Amino acid sequence: MSVPSADQQIEMLTQMLRIREFEERVKRTFTDYPGVIRGHTHLADGAEASIVGSLSHFKKGDAALATYRCHGYPIVLGSDTRAMMAEILGRADGLCKGLGGSMHLTDVKNGFLGTSGIVGAGIPHAAGAAWAAQIRKKGEVVFCFFGDGASKQGAFAETLNIASLWKLPVIFVMENNGYNVVTTSAQEDANAAAGQPLAIKATSFAMPGVTVDGTDPLAVAATVGEAVALARQGGGPTLVESKVYRLSAHGNIIAPPGVPLHYPEHEAIAVFGKREEYEAALRGDPVPRFRGMLVQNGTLTAAAADAITRKVADEMEAAVKFAVASPFPALESALDNVYA
Amino acid sequence: MAQLPFIAAIDAGIHQEMKRDSSVLYFGQNLATTENHDFVKAYGHDRVRVTPISETAEIGMAVGAAMAGLRPVVELYMAEFMLVAMDQVVNEAPRFRYMSGGQVKVPLVLKAGFGFACGWAGQHTGSLTALFMGVPGLKVVVPSTAADAKGLMATSIRDDNPVVFLHHYLLTLEHGEVPDGEHLVPFGQATVRRTGTDVTIVSTGWMVNRALAAAELLAAEGIQAEVIDPRTVAPLDLDTILKSVAKTGRLVVVDQAPRHATVGGIIAADVVEHGFESLKAPILQVNARDATVPYSEPLEAYVIPDEARICAAVRKVCKTAR
Numbered sequence: 001m002s003v004p005s006a007d008q009q010i011e012m013l014t015q016m017l018r019i020r021e022f023e024e025r026v027k028r029t030f031t032d033y034p035g036v037i038r039g040h041t042h043l044a045d046g047a048e049a050s051i052v053g054s055l056s057h058f059k060k061g062d063a064a065l066a067t068y069r070c071h072g073y074p075i076v077l078g079s080d081t082r083a084m085m086a087e088i089l090g091r092a093d094g095l096c097k098g099l100g101g102s103m104h105l106t107d108v109k110n111g112f113l114g115t116s117g118i119v120g121a122g123i124p125h126a127a128g129a130a131w132a133a134q135i136r137k138k139g140e141v142v143f144c145f146f147g148d149g150a151s152k153q154g155a156f157a158e159t160l161n162i163a164s165l166w167k168l169p170v171i172f173v174m175e176n177n178g179y180n181v182v183t184t185s186a187q188e189d190a191n192a193a194a195g196q197p198l199a200i201k202a203t204s205f206a207m208p209g210v211t212v213d214g215t216d217p218l219a220v221a222a223t224v225g226e227a228v229a230l231a232r233q234g235g236g237p238t239l240v241e242s243k244v245y246r247l248s249a250h251g252n253i254i255a256p257p258g259v260p261l262h263y264p265e266h267e268a269i270a271v272f273g274k275r276e277e278y279e280a281a282l283r284g285d286p287v288p289r290f291r292g293m294l295v296q297n298g299t300l301t302a303a304a305a306d307a308i309t310r311k312v313a314d315e316m317e318a319a320v321k322f323a324v325a326s327p328f329p330a331l332e333s334a335l336d337n338v339y340a
Numbered sequence: 341m342a343q344l345p346f347i348a349a350i351d352a353g354i355h356q357e358m359k360r361d362s363s364v365l366y367f368g369q370n371l372a373t374t375e376n377h378d379f380v381k382a383y384g385h386d387r388v389r390v391t392p393i394s395e396t397a398e399i400g401m402a403v404g405a406a407m408a409g410l411r412p413v414v415e416l417y418m419a420e421f422m423l424v425a426m427d428q429v430v431n432e433a434p435r436f437r438y439m440s441g442g443q444v445k446v447p448l449v450l451k452a453g454f455g456f457a458c459g460w461a462g463q464h465t466g467s468l469t470a471l472f473m474g475v476p477g478l479k480v481v482v483p484s485t486a487a488d489a490k491g492l493m494a495t496s497i498r499d500d501n502p503v504v505f506l507h508h509y510l511l512t513l514e515h516g517e518v519p520d521g522e523h524l525v526p527f528g529q530a531t532v533r534r535t536g537t538d539v540t541i542v543s544t545g546w547m548v549n550r551a552l553a554a555a556e557l558l559a560a561e562g563i564q565a566e567v568i569d570p571r572t573v574a575p576l577d578l579d580t581i582l583k584s585v586a587k588t589g590r591l592v593v594v595d596q597a598p599r600h601a602t603v604g605g606i607i608a609a610d611v612v613e614h615g616f617e618s619l620k621a622p623i624l625q626v627n628a629r630d631a632t633v634p635y636s637e638p639l640e641a642y643v644i645p646d647e648a649r650i651c652a653a654v655r656k657v658c659k660t661a662r
C-alpha cells in the first residue's frame with residue numbers, strides 16, 4: 001500500500017480533530033446546556049485514528065455500518081455536523097429527524113447505512129450490504145465497525161462464517177478498547193485470557209486476521225488498506241483487530257429523569273483502580289500524538305495545525321448553537337416513517 | 341386458473357416476483373444445494389443461496405441487503421426458528437426505517453411455517469402470530485387459501501417493509517384454484533369466506549378451515565355463521581369485521597394460540613372498543629388450551645381448538661340476548 005501523501009495526512013489529522021472536538025462538545029453540553037441530551041451517548045475519543053485510518057479507503061459506492069458508538073464515522077464520511085448535533089439533541093433539523101438520536105446516526109447519502117444499538121446485531125447487516133455489493137460487481141466494499149465485546153455474540157460467529165464462505169467484500173474492523181463496559185477482555189474472552197490477540201478468531205473462519213495499533217492512523221490505513229484491496233478484488237473479508245483505548249467512560253451515566261447526566265470517571269480508575277493504566281493511555285492520546293508527529297516531521301507547521309484546530313472549534317461551536325436553536329419536531333412526526 | 345397445492349402457490353408467488361424484479365433474493369437453509377434446484381436454474385447463485393444454520397445471520401443479512409437496495413426472501417421453514425433470531429425480527433428489521441428518519445427502506449420477507457399440530461410436539465407447533473403483529477414497522481401475513489398464498493407472497497415481496505409471512509403447515513398440501521399470471525392480493529383487506537347473519541367468526545390460517553367446518557355443522561342447526569379471514573393481521577382490516585358484527589351482533593374469535601397470546605384477543609378488544617353498541621352478547625374466544633402442544637395424538641387434539649369447541653362457543657353466544 002502506498003503511504004498517504006502529505007495532504008492526505010493533513011486531512012487525516014483534520015478529521016481526527018473534528019471527531020475529537022465534536023465529542024468534546026457533546027460532553028460539554030452536559031454542563032453548558034443541562035438537559036438537552038437525554039438517554040445514552042457513547043464517545044469515540046481514543047478511536048479517532050482507527051476510524052480515520054480505516055475510512056481513508058472509503059470510496060463512493062462503498063458503505064459503512066457501525067454501532068451505537070457512532071459519532072465518528074459520519075463526520076469523516078461528510079455528514080453535516082450541525083445535523084448530527086441536532087439529532088443528538090432530538091431536534092427537527094436532526095440527521096434522522098430526531099427519531100434515532102445519538103445511538104442511531106444514519107446518513108445514507110454519504111454511505112453511512114445504519115447503526116444498531118444491540119451489540120453485534122449490525123455485523124450481519126454489513127454482510128448483507130456486502131452481498132448486494134458482490135452482486136453489483138463494481139468492486140464496492142462494506143466497512144463493518146464493532147467493538148471487542150461484539151465478538152462474543154453469535155451474530156459475529158454466524159456472520160464471519162458466511163462472509164468468508166461467500167467471499168463477501170466486507171472488512172470487519174473490531175475496535176478493541178479492552179473493556180466491555182466494566183468487564184475487561186480477559187474476564188470475558190478466552191483468547192484474551194490466554195494472552196492471544198482477538199484477531200486469532202479469524203482463523204476459525206478461514207479468513208485473514210490481523211492486529212494493528214489503532215492509535216496510529218497510518219498503521220491502520222496500511223492494514224485496512226490491504227483488507228480493502230483484497231475485498232475489492234473478490235478475495236473476501238478480513239478481520240482487523242484495531243487496538244484502541246477508550247478515553248472516556250463507556251457512556252454518560254444512566255439515570256432517570258431529573259438526575260443531571262454527565263460522564264463519570266473511566267472504568268479503569270472508577271472500578272479497577274488502575275489510574276496508571278488510564279494515564280498512560282492519555283499520554284498516548286492519538287490526536288495530539290499524530291499532530292506532534294506531523295509538525296515534527298515537517299508535514300505541517302504548528303501554526304497551520306493551530307489554524308486547523310481553530311477552524312474545527314468554530315465548526316463544532318456552530319454545530320452546538322445550531323442544534324440548541326433547532327425546534328423540536330412536530331408531534332405528529334412521531335407517526336411518520338413507521339412504514340415505508 | 342390452476343389447481344395448486346398451497347405450498348406450490350407460495351413458490352409461484354416467489355417466482356412471479358423473481359422473474360419481474362432482479363433485486364429479489366431467495367435464500368435459507370437446505371435449499372439451492374444443487375444446480376437442479378428450480379430457483380437456481382431460473383435465477384442463479386447470485387440471487388439464490390443455501391445458508392448454514394445461522395438464523396441471526398440469515399435475517400440480519402436480509403436486513404443489510406434490503407437497506408442496500410435488494411428484496412430478500414428468507415426461507416425459515418418454521419416460525420420457531422425465528423425465535424433464535426428474534427432481535428433481528430423484532431428489534432432490527434422494523435426499526436431502521438424509523439430510526440433513520442425515513443432514509444432507508446427494509447423490504448424483506450421472512451417466510452415461515454407454523455402450527456404443525458400433527459405429532460411435532462412442543463417446539464415445532466406454535467402459533468406465534470400475535471408475537472409479531474404488535475411490532476410497529478412489521479407487517480404480518482397469514483394466508484389460508486392457495487390463491488391468497490400466491491397473491492400475498494407476491495405483495496409481501498413488493499412491499500417496502502419487513503413482512504413476516506406465516507403459512508400454516510397443515511395447509512401445505514391443500515389444493516385450491518390459483519389465478520395464472522400476475523396475481524397480487526392487497527394487504528389490509530379481509531375476506532368473507534362464508535356469509536351468515538347470526539354470528540361472526542374471525543380466524544386465521546388453518547383455523548379458518550375449522551371455522552368453516554363448524555359453520556356447516558351450525559347451519560344444520562339453523563345458525564348461519566359468517567366466517568372472516570383477515571388474511572393480514574398487520575395491517576388489520578377492522579372495518580370488515582365491524583361491519584359483519586354490526587349485521588350479526590355476535591362475535592366468536594378462533595385462534596390456535598393459547599389464550600393470552602392470540603390475534604383473536606386483540607381483535608376482540610378492538611371490537612369492544614369500536615363496535616360495542618352492535619354486540620348482543622359477550623365476545624367468546626376459542627383458543628388452544630394453555631399448555632405446550634403435547635406429542636400424544638389425543639392430547640394434541642384436546643389442546644388445539646376444534647369444530648366442537650367452536651360450535652359450543654357459537655351456540656352459547658347465540659343463546660345470549662342483550
